[in-house]
Amino acid sequence: MGAKELGIIFFVISIVVMMVIPLPPALLDLLLILNISLALTILLVSMRTKEALQFSIFPTLLLLTTLFRLALNVSTTRNILSHGEGGRVIEAFGQFVVGGNQVVGFIVFLILIIIQFIVITKGSERVAEVAARFTLDAMPGKQMSIDADLNAGMITDVEARNRRQKIEREADFYGAMDGASKFVKGDAIAGIIIFIINIIGGFIIGMAFLDMSAGEAAKHFTNLSVGDALVSQIPALLISTATGIIVTRATSDDSLGADITGQLFGHPKLLYIVAGAIAFLGILTPIGIFATLPIAGILAYGGRQLQRRANTKVVETAQQEAEQKMDEVRSPESVVNLLQVDPIEFEFGYGLIPLADTKQGGDLLDRVIMIRRQCALELGIVVPVIRIRDNIQLRPNEYVIKIKGNQIAKGEILLDHYLAMSPGFDDDSVVGIPTQEPAFGLPALWVTEEYKDVAELSGYTVVDPPSVVATHLTEIIKRHAHELLGRQETRALIDNIKEMMPVLVDELIPGMLSVGDVQKVLQKLLKEKISVRNLPAILEALADNAMYTKDPEVLTEYVRQALARQITLQFTEPGQPLVVITAGPGLEKAISDRIEQTEQGSYLAMDPDTTQRIYQSMSEQVGKVAASGQQPILLASPAIRMYLRQLMERMMPDIPVISYSELEPHVEVQSVGMVNVQ
Template sequence: MKPRDLVVLIGVIGIVLMMVVPLPIWLLDVLLIINISIALMIILIGMNTQDALQFSIFPSLLLITTLFRLALNVSTTRNILANADAGNVVKTFGSFVAQGNIVVGFVVFIILVLVQFIVITKGSERVAEVAARFTLDAMPGKQMSIDADLNAGLINEHQAKERREKISKEADFYGAMDGASKFVKGDAIAGIIMLLINILGGLVIGMAMKGMSITEAGKLYSILTIGDGLVSQIPALLISTAAGIIVTRAASDGNLASDLTKQIFSYPKLLYIVAGTIAALGIFTPIHMITTFPIAGLLVFASIKMQQNLARKQEQEVQLEEEQQIEEVRSPESVISLLQVDPIEFEFGYGLIPLADTQQGGDLLDRIILIRRQCALELGIVVPVIRIRDNIQLRPNEYVIKIKGNTVARGDLLLNHYLAMSPGFDDDSVTGIDTLEPAFGLPALWIDEATKERAELSGYTVVDPPSVVATHLTEVIKKHAHELLGRQETRALIENVKESYPALVDDLIPNTLNTGDVQKVLIKLLREKISVRDLVTILETLADYGSYTKDPEILTEYVRQALSRQITQQFTTSGDTLKVITVGPMLEKKIAESVQQSDQGSYVALDPTTSQVIFSRIGEQVTKLIQSGQQPVVLTSPTIRMYLRQLLERTMQDIPVLSYSELEPSVEIQSMGVVNL
C-alpha cells in the first residue's frame, strides 16, 4: 500500500474516532481551521473546472467532508456541555457575529441554515436528480452518435472508446451526485438539532451543575452554540455551493470566471438599457442621483469599451482566417491531403438522402455497423470504415459503391416502393416497375405499399430499399474483400493472433515468412471466398510448410487442405451430400502437361482453341446445375486445382473449384456431370 493511501485510510478512521474520543481544545481549533480550508479549496476547484468529470471524486469527497464536519460538531458539543469551552475558534466566531447581542447571533445563524437547507441544498439536489435522469435517457442517442461518427470516419476506434467511457462516467457521476446531495440535506437538519441540544443542554448543565444563573448560563452557552453552528455551517454552505456549481455547469472550454465574463458581457448594447434604468431611478425616485449616476456612467463606459474590444476581436479573427486560407493554399500538405483514397465509399443521389438521415428515419448507419460485424464473422477481416456521402452528379435515385476510388457497383432505388422477387412463377395480379435486383442480378419488380401484401401471399420475396442497399453492399464487400487486405491490415490481424499465440507468430514471422507472404496467401483465399477467420490454423500451416517453399500458390493449397472441415461445411448445403461437376482424366492430363515454370511461379499455357473448349463445356454443366437449383461446384484432383482455377478466374470467377483433399471423408460426392476433352 502506498503512503498516501495509508494516510487516507488513517484519516477516515480518525474521523470516526473523533465522535467517540474527546479531543483537546488546541487540536479541536486546528481541525476546525482545516475544515474551513478544505471547504474553500473545494469551492475554488469547483469554480475552475471546465467539465464535471474533472472533479469526479466530488461525490465521495462530499460524503467524507460531511462526516468530518459532523465529527467536529460532536466534539465541540461534548466540550461545550462538559467544559463550557470549545476553543478560541468557536468563541471568536460566536462573539464576532453576535456583537454582544445574542438575538442577532441567533438570527444570523438561522438565516445561514435556512439558506443552505432551502435554497442551495434543495436546488442542488433537484438539479442532480434531473441531470442523472437526463444523462441516462440520453445515453442511447449519444452511443448512436458515436457509432455514426465512427462509420463516417470522423473519429477512430480509440476516440470512440474514449467517448463511450466518458458517457458512462457522466452517468455514474450524476447518479452519485443525486445520492450524495442527500448527505448535505441531512447535515443541515443535524445542525439545527445540535443547536437546540447545545442551548437546552447548556442551560440545564450551567444552572444545575455549575451553579450559574439563567442569565449567565444563557449568555455563555448561547455564544458557544452560535460559534459552533457558524464554524460548521459556513464550510457546509461553501461545499453545498460548490455542489450546486458543479452540477449546474455544462461542459465548456473555460472555467466559471471566464465563462461569466465571456457570456454575460457578450451583449454590450444591453448595458445602455441597464444604465438608463439606473439613471431613471435616481431622477424619478427618492434614491439620490449621487448614488445612481456614477453606477450608470460606469455601465456606459464598460459598454463602450466592450464594443471596441468585440470589433477589434472580429477584425483579428477575419485577418487570421484569411492568413490561414493563404497558408493552406501555399502549403504542400494541402495537395497531399487530396491524394488520400478511401477504401470503401458509398455515394448516393439527393433523392436517397432519407436513407442516411436519422431525423427522417434512416437507419443506413446502423445497418453498416451490422455489415462490418457480419463480414468480420464470415470473412475474418476487419472491413475499413465505409465513407458515406451524397453526390449531386448522380441521378436522384442512383447510388454507387466504390473500392479505392473506382466504381465497382451501382444501382437505383425507389424509396416509397418495395423490391419483389419472383418465386419462379409470375403472378399477373402483382404489377410494378421491372428492374433487376442489384446484388445478384435477378429479375424483380418495384411495387407500391398497396401491392406488397398481395405479392407476399403469392410467394414473392419482398424487401425494403434499405435492405436492398445493405445486401448489395455486403455482397460487394465479400466479392472485393481481397482488395481491402493490405500489409497494414494483415499486420493488424497477425498482432491480434500474437496476443494469444505469441510462439506461433514468433516462429513464422520473420524467420520463415514475412508479412507480405502471409498477405498473398490470405488474398488468394479471400479471392475464392474462403474465410480467413481461423487465422491460427492458417498460420500453423504456413509455419509447417513455409520452410519448404515460398510459392504463395502452393502454400495456399496446403492451407486449403488444412481448412478442409471449414470448406466442406461451406459448400455442403444439404446433409452430407455434395453435388459437383467433376473434371475428366483427359482434361486433367491436358492441364498438367501444359504447366510451365517461370521465375514468378508456375502457370498454365494452353492454346486459345483448347481454352475455349474447356470454358464452353464447363459452362454447359454449370448452366444445367443452376437451372436445377443447385450451386455449381467444380471438383478436380489436388495437383491441378490451382491451375484450373487460374483458367476459370477471369470468365467464371464465382464458380468454386475444389480438390478431393479439401473435402472431409464423411462427405458423399455426387457427380452431376463430367467435363472432358
Template sequence: MPMKDFSILLGVILIVIMLIIPLPTGMIDFLIIINISIALLIILVSMNTREPLQFSIFPTLLLLITLFRLGLNVSTTRAILGNQGDAGNVIETFGQFVVGGNALVGFVVFVILVVIQFIVITKGAERVSEVGARFTLDAMPGKQMSIDADLNAGIISDSDARDRRKKIEQEADFYGSMDGASKFVKGDAIAGIVIVIINIIFGLVIGMGQEGLAIGEAAGKYTLLTVGDGLVSQIPALLVSTATGIVVTRAASEGNLGHDITKQLLAYPKMLYVAGGTIALLGFFTPIQAGVTTVVALILGVGGFMLERNEKSIPELEEANGDGEEVEEDIKSPESVVNLLQIDPIEFEFGYGLIPLADANQGGDLLDRVVMIRRQLAIEMGMIVPVIRIRDNIQLQPNEYSIKIKGNEIAKGELLLDHFMAMSPGVDDEEIVGIETVEPAFGLPAIWIAEDMKDQAELAGYTVVDPPSVVSTHLTEVIKRHAHELIGRQETKQLIDHLNESYPTLVEEVTPNPLSTGEIQKVLSSLLKEKVSIRNLPIIFETLADYGQMTKDTDLLTEYVRQALSRQITKQYVAEGESLYVLTVSGSVEKLLADAVQQTEHGSFLNLDPNTMQSIIESTMTEVERMQETGQMPIILCSPAVRMYARHLLERYIPHIPVLSYNELESYIEVQSVGVVNVK
C-alpha cells in the same frame, strides 16, 4: 508510484488517522484551511467545465471530501470538548471575528447555511441527478441508433463511433453515480446539525460538571466555539453542494459557466434598457433613495449601449472580410489539402432521383439496409466491412447509382423507384410487360414492371423485387467479390487484436514471429478472394502456427489453411445428403501443370507455353458452359499439388468458378464428375 497518486493515498490514510488519533491544534488549523481550499477548487473547476464528463471523477471526489470533512468534525469536536475549549486559532477566529463574538447570531447564521444547503441546493441537486440518470438511460438506445446511422452514412468514422458510444456509456455511469453521490451531501448536512447539537449539549455538561463554570459562562464559551466549528465546516460544505448543483445541471456548451451566462444573459441589449428604466422608476415613485437606483439604472443603460454597438460592428467586420477570404484561408491551410487525399474504402453514389431511397423522412431505409449488410457480411465472410460512404452525385443520371471501391468505380446500375424488378422463371408470360433491364448483381435479364402488375407477375412465377432490395443485393455482391481488396494491414491488425482477447497464446505463437501482419493479411486476402470465410480465425491461426515455421510462402500457407477449413468449404458448396457435381482435371493436364512450376526465391509460378495454356483454358471454358446449360453450378476439382496453379491460370478468364482440391472436401461427400478438362 507517481507522487500525485501517492498523495491521494496518503490523504485517505490521514482521514482514518483523524477518526482515531487526537491531532494537535496546529494540525487542525492547517487541515481546516485545506478543507476550505479544496472546496473552493472544486467549485471553480465545476464552473469552468463545458460538460459534466470533464469532471467525471466528481462523484468519487464528493465521497472523499465528505469523509474528510466528517473526520475533521470528529477532530474538532475532540479538541473542543477535550482541551477545555482549545480548538485552534481558525475555529476561535470564526467564533469571535466572523460572528462578532455573539453565539446566538452565529447559531442563527449556521442554521441559515444548513437550511440553504440542505433544503435548497442539496434537494435540488439530488432531484436533478435522479432525473438526469433516468433520462440518460432512457435515451441510450436512440443515441446508439443515431451513431449507427451516422456511421453507415459515412458522416463519422469507426473511431468516432467508438468514442461516441464510450461517451454515452460514461454519461450513464456518471449520472448514475451522481444520483447516489448526492446522498452524501444530504447526509453531510444532517450530520453537521447533529454534531453542533451534540457539541453544545456536552459542552455545557463539561463546562458545568468538570470545569465548574456557571451555566451562562459555559454556554458562552462552548456554544461560541461550536458555532465557529459549525461555520468552518458548513461554508466548505455549502461550496461543494453548490458545485454539485452546477455539475448536474450543466449541459454541453461552447464555453465555461461564466462565458455561457454572460453570452446568454446579455444576448438582448434592449432588455437592459427596460431593466434600467424600471429601476429608475422605482427611485422616483417609491421611498427608495434615488441615488442608489440612478447609479444602477445608468450602469444597465451604458451596458446595453455598449453591447448594441459591439453587435453592429461584428457584422460590418464580417462583411468587410467577406466569405471569400475565409474560403481562401481554408484552401491555403495544409489541413484542407490533407483532407483531400482521403479515399473512402467503399462509396455509394446516386443521382438526385434516388434521394428518397436514402432519406428516412421520405420512407427510405437504405441506411438500415447498409447496417444489415455489414452485419450479414461479418457473419458470412468473417470480415469487418469498412464504413460505406453514401452521398448524392449530380453528375450521375437521376435514376443512376454507382459503387466505388477505394475511389474506383466497380459497378453501376439504374433504378426506377416507382416500379418493381421482375425476373422470369424461364418461361416468359406475354401478359407481363415492362421496361427491359438487367439485374445488376448477377447480370440476369429482367424487366421493370408497374406496381399494379406485381401480383400478376408473382402468380406467373416471376421473382419480383423492390428497388431497395435490388440495390442492397447489388451492394452486397460487389463487396463480397472485392472483399480481398478491403482487408488491409490495419483491418488485419483489428482482427488479430480481437482474436488476442480470447486466444492470446495462439496469437503470440503466430505473430510477429514467424509471420508478420502483412503476411497474415495476404493469407486472409487470398481466402476472401476465393470467397472462403475467414470468420473461423482460431483454426486459421492454428494452421499458420503449425506451418509458419516451415515456410513464408503465403500461397502455400493459404493451401494449408484451406485444407484445415475442409468442413467449412464442403458445406459451402454441397448440402448435407447431396452429391457434388464437378469438372475434374485430367491426369495429363495435372502433369503439365506440375512440370511447369518454377521455384524462385520469391515463390513459385507457372511457366507454360502460350499454346498449351490457351488449350487448357478453352477446354475448361467449354466444359463450364456445357455444365451451366444443364443448370448445375460449375466446380473444378483437381489434386492438392496443382490446385493453386490451376486457380491462377483460370482466374483471369472465369474468376467466379471455384477450384477445389480433394483434400478440401470431407470424405463422406459423394463426388460425381460430369466433365473432364483435357488438352486439345
C-alpha cells in the same frame, strides 16, 4: 525541506500546541477570523473544481481543518471558563449577530447544527460511501476498456498508464472521502457537547469563582457560549457544504457556477411558464400581486434576455463555422483531406434520393446495416462503413459503386417500377422496359405496378428497386472482399480471437508469421469466396505449417485442406452428388512440367499456345455444365490446384477450383466432363 513543507509542519504542530497552551484573546480573534477565511476559501475552490480529482487533497484538508477548529474550541473554552471572556469575535457573534438574545442565539445554533448534522453531513457521508462502492465495483470494467482501446491501437501506452492511474486515484479519493466525512459528523457532535459544557461550566464558575449572581452568570456565559458556538459552526457549515459539493460533483468541462446557470437557465421559454404561474398565484390567492408581480416580471425579463442571447449565439456559431470552413478550404493543409479514400462508396443520382431519405420512406441505410451483418456471417470479416452520397454528375436514376475510389460497378433503376426477371421464356402479356439485372446480368423487364401481379403469375421473379440495389451492393462486396481486408482489419480480427485463444495467437504472431502474412492468406481465401469466419481453424493450420514454409500460396493450400468440411458444405447439397469437371492427366502433366521454382516461391510458366488450348477446352466443358443448369466446378489434384487456379483466374474467375483433399471422404463425386490437352 522547502518552505511549503515547513509551513505545513508548523501548522500541524501549532494545532497541538493550541490545545495545551493558553492563548491571549487578541491572538484567538485572529485565529477565528483565519478559520472563517480558510473555510470560505475551501468552499469557493470546491465550486470552481471541474472534477473531484482536481481537489484530491480535500480529505486530508478536511481532517486538518476539523482539528484546527476543535483546537480553537478548546482554546476559546479555556478562556471563557478561566477568565469569563472569549475575545471580540466571540462577543460580537454573541451580541451583534443574535441581538443579545440568548434564546434566539441558542435556536439559531440549534438550527445550524440540525442543518449540518442531519442534512449536509448525513447526505455527504452517504454519497461518499456509495461513490466509493460504485467506483471500486467499476474498476475491473474500466481496466478492461482501457486494455481493449490499447489493443485496438486507439490509445498509446502512456495514455493507457495515465488512465489507469486516474482510475486508481479516483478509488483512493472516494475511499478517503468516505472516511473523512466521518470527521465532519464527529465535529458536529463535538460542537453540541462543547456548547453544553460551556453553558453549564460557565454558570457554575461564574457563581462560585467570579462572584456573579445566578442571572448574571447565566446571561454572561450563555452569551459567550452562543457566540463561541456560532463562530465555530459557521466555518464547519461552510466546509460541510464544500464536502457535499465535492462528492456530488460529476466530471464537467466547466465550473459549478457555469454549469448551474448553463443547465438551469438553458431553456429560456420555461421561465415564461414560471413567471405566469407566479403571477396567477398572486392574483388568485390572498398573497397579492404586490409580492408576486415583481418576481414574475423579473423571470419574464430574464427569459426574454436569455432567449435573445441564445438566438444571437446560434447565429454567431453558424457564422464562425462557415468562416472556419472557408479558412479550411483556403488553407494549404486542406488539400490533405482530399487524399482520404473511402473503402466503399455508393453514389446515386438525384432521382434516387428517396432511397436514402427516411422521411420519404427510404430504407437503404437499414439495408446497408443488414448487408454488413450478412457479410460478417458469410465471409467472416467486418465490412467497412459504406459511404452513401448523392452525385449530381450522374443521371437521375443511375448509381455507381466504388471500391477505394475506383468505380467497380454501376446500374440504373426506376423507383416507380419493379424489376421482373425472366424465368427463361418470354411472356407477351408482361409489358415492360427491357433491361438487365445489374448484379448477375440476367435479362429482365421494368414493369409498373399494374403488371406486377401478371409477371408473378407468369413465373417472373419480381423485386422492388431497393432490393435490386441491396443485392447488387452485396454481390460487389463479396466479389471484392479480399480488397477490403487490409492489415488494420486483419489485426482487429486477430485481436478478437486473442481474447479467447491467447496461446494460439502468441505462438503464431509474430514468432512464425507477421500480420501481413496472415492477411495474404485470408485475402486468397476470400478471393475464392471461402469464408474466413472460422479464423481459429485457419490460425491453427498456419501455426502447424508455418515452420515449413512462409509462401502464402502454399500456406493457403494447407488452410484449405484444414477447411475441408466447410468447403464441402459450401459446394454440395445434402444427399446430392457433387457435379464437377475434372482435370485430365494431360492437363495435370502440362501444368506440372511448367512449374518453375525460385527463391521467392514457385510460379507457372505456361506458353500462350498451351494456355489457349486449355481455355478452349475449359470453355466447352463449362458451357455444357452451365446449359444443364448446374454450377461448373473444376476438380484437380492438390499438387496443381493453386497453379490451375492462377491459370483460370483471368479468364474464368468465378469458376471454383477445388482439390481432392478439400472434400470429405463421404462425398459422392460425379464427373460430367474432363479438361485435357495433348
